[in-house]
Amino acid sequence: MAIPITVLDCDLLLYGRGHRTLDRFKLDDVTDDYLMSVYGFPRQFIYYLVELLGASLSRPTQRSRAISPETQILAALGFYTSGSFQTRMGDAIGISQASMSRCVANVTEALVERASQFIHFPADEASVQALKDEFFALAGMPGVIGVVDCIHVAIKAPNAEDLSYVNRKGLHSLNCLMVCDIRGALMTVETNWPGSLQDYAVLQQSSLSSQFEAGMHKDSWLLGDSSFFLRTWLMTPLHIPETPAEYRYNMAHSAIHSVIEKTFRTLCSRFRCLDGSKGALQYSPEKSSHIILACCVLHNISLEHGMDVWSSPMTGPMEQPPEEEYEHMESLDPEADRIRQELMLTHFS
Numbered sequence: 033m034a035i036p037i038t039v040l041d042c043d044l045l046l047y048g049r050g051h052r053t054l055d056r057f058k059l060d061d062v063t064d065d066y067l068m069s070v071y072g073f074p075r076q077f078i079y080y081l082v083e084l085l086g087a088s089l090s091r092p093t094q095r096s097r098a099i100s101p102e103t104q105i106l107a108a109l110g111f112y113t114s115g116s117f118q119t120r121m122g123d124a125i126g127i128s129q130a131s132m133s134r135c136v137a138n139v140t141e142a143l144v145e146r147a148s149q150f151i152h153f154p155a156d157e158a159s160v161q162a163l164k165d166e167f168f169a170l171a172g173m174p175g176v177i178g179v180v181d182c183i184h185v186a187i188k189a190p191n192a193e194d195l196s197y198v199n200r201k202g203l204h205s206l207n208c209l210m211v212c213d214i215r216g217a218l219m220t221v222e223t224n225w226p227g228s229l230q231d232y233a234v235l236q237q238s239s240l241s242s243q244f245e246a247g248m249h250k251d252s253w254l255l256g257d258s259s260f261f262l263r264t265w266l267m268t269p270l271h272i273p274e275t276p277a278e279y280r281y282n283m284a285h286s287a288i289h290s291v292i293e294k295t296f297r298t299l300c301s302r303f304r305c306l307d308g309s310k311g312a313l314q315y316s317p318e319k320s321s322h323i324i325l326a327c328c329v330l331h332n333i334s335l336e337h338g339m340d341v342w343s344s345p346m347t348g349p350m351e352q353p354p355e356e357e358y359e360h361m362e363s364l365d366p367e368a369d370r371i372r373q374e375l376m377l378t379h380f381s
Contacts, residue, residue, distance in 0.1 A: 059102065071106055072113035072302060077337055081105050084333075088142035099127065099135060107132050108139035112303045112327055115310030137319075143326035150332040153178070153211075153219045153249070160249065166214040167255075170291075171284035173267075174379060177249055178211040178219055179292040180240070180256045180266070182231040183299075185223075186312035187320040197317060199227035206317060208324055209234050211254060216295040217335050223324040224317070231259035235266075255288050262368045267375070280380040281372075302334075303327040 059067070059075055067075055082102050089101035099107075107127060127135070154160055160177060167176035184205040190197060197204045205227030211220040225234045235241050235256075244254070244265040253265045262268045269285045270278050300307035306327060313320040 071109040073109060073334070073339075077334065077339070078102075078105060078109070080333075080337065081109075084146070085139065085142040088145065089138055099131060103127065104135040104138055107135035108326075111136045112305050112323075112330065115303075115305035115307070136323075140319075140322050140326040143329045144322050147221070147325055147329050150329050150336075151218050151221050160252065163213055164252065167288055170214060171287040172379060173255070173281075173284045173288060173375075175252050175375075176255050176267070176288060177252045178213055178254050179289055180209070180211045180220075180235070180254045180260070181289070181292045181296070182207050182209050182225075182234055182259070183296050184208070184227055185306050185320070185324055186308045187227075187317060188312050188314050190317055196226040196228050203227070204312065206321055206324065207231070207234050209238055209240065210292070210295075210328070211240065212292050212295045214291055215335060216291065216298060217332055218295070218328050221325055221328045223321040223328075226317070232261055235260055255285060257289055261364055262372060263365055264368045264371055266368075267372060277376045277380040281376045284380070299327065299331055302331070 059078060064075055067073065067078065071078070082105060085105065086101040089104050090098070103126075111132065154163065163177040164175060168174050184199055184203075184207055186203055186205050187197065189204045197206070199205045199207070206223060207225045207227050207229055209220070209222040209225065209231075210218055212218050220240050222234075222238050222240065225237075229237075244263075249265070253263075253267050255267050258268055258271060260266060260268055267285070269282045273279045273282050304310060305313065306324060313323060315323065
């Protein structure tokens with residue numbers, strides 16, 4: 033006689049069926065040191081996320097025993113900061129690996145929905161001027177309101193035929209465009225670009241480029257390295273400086289550009305799911321893009337809550353492409369070249 037087999041939810045096997053929220057883990061039952069070591073964030077920060085995301089994470093569900101917003105957030109933070117769905121993490125809060133995955137998806141969606149709230153350029157003139165003043169104080173370069181660069185995040189191969197995500201190292205990745213201020217706060221994040229695109233191509237096709245070409249933040253510019261073309265709104269270093277003014281300009285440029293290099297190191301150190309040490313993100317490009325963006329939102333929220341961007345332990349220096357790949361990037365815009373020459377003459381001679 034055939035015995036019918038019913039597929040049961042792992043959590044129902046563990047906790048039974050009912051109509052209440054599962055509260056498997058209590059923040060008040062553990063120490064601050066434990067929360068920092070396992071989830072990467074302090075108690076009050078986690079409480080803030082529960083308040084911020086609670087409504088989104090309590091949406092109606094067909095599941096008879098919903099997982100509480102607090103537990104969902106802990107599961108997601110555990111994944112973001114460890115890069116793993118290991119059973120140990122699920123056991124710590126009393127949910128299965130399958131539920132861990134659902135929690136990460138729910139929290140990621142909720143954070144992405146709020147990305148524009150936490151990641152944006154300042155809108156008022158006073159805040160823009162404050163950006164310029166801070167960068168000028170750092171290296172004596174006027175007009176800078178942000179530093180732009182790209183970072184690759186490894187993902188699983190979408191399929192064998194799709195080579196658009198294969199980067200110059202032969203690995204599948206997303207090439208993510210970001211702009212930060214002097215504190216390391218992110219003002220622009222675009223995480224959807226295929227890894228095969230070089231940095232300059234990502235910038236050319238980005239909404240960021242469209243906004244600046246349309247005249248956003250006139251009389252200001254971003255600062256980027258030699259992987260980008262010089263633009264009237266984007267100052268790049270000289271490939272072969274010759275005069276003392278050009279050397280001083282390049283030194284100031286390098287000092288400012290180090291801000292985003294540190295920011296990238298902090299992101300990958302705090303959110304180990306991005307650094308590749310646990311392997312590539314095992315999701316589609318779209319879902320991987322959302323996870324990266326969610327981590328960027330958390331990065332900015334942590335800054336707003338006084339968590340220093342440089343407080344995470346740093347990894348080694350960011351790898352840079354070979355210098356010869358940059359030679360053709362020097363200048364295609366005579367007006368941009370004039371602006372850079374005038375900048376060097378006025379402020380670095």
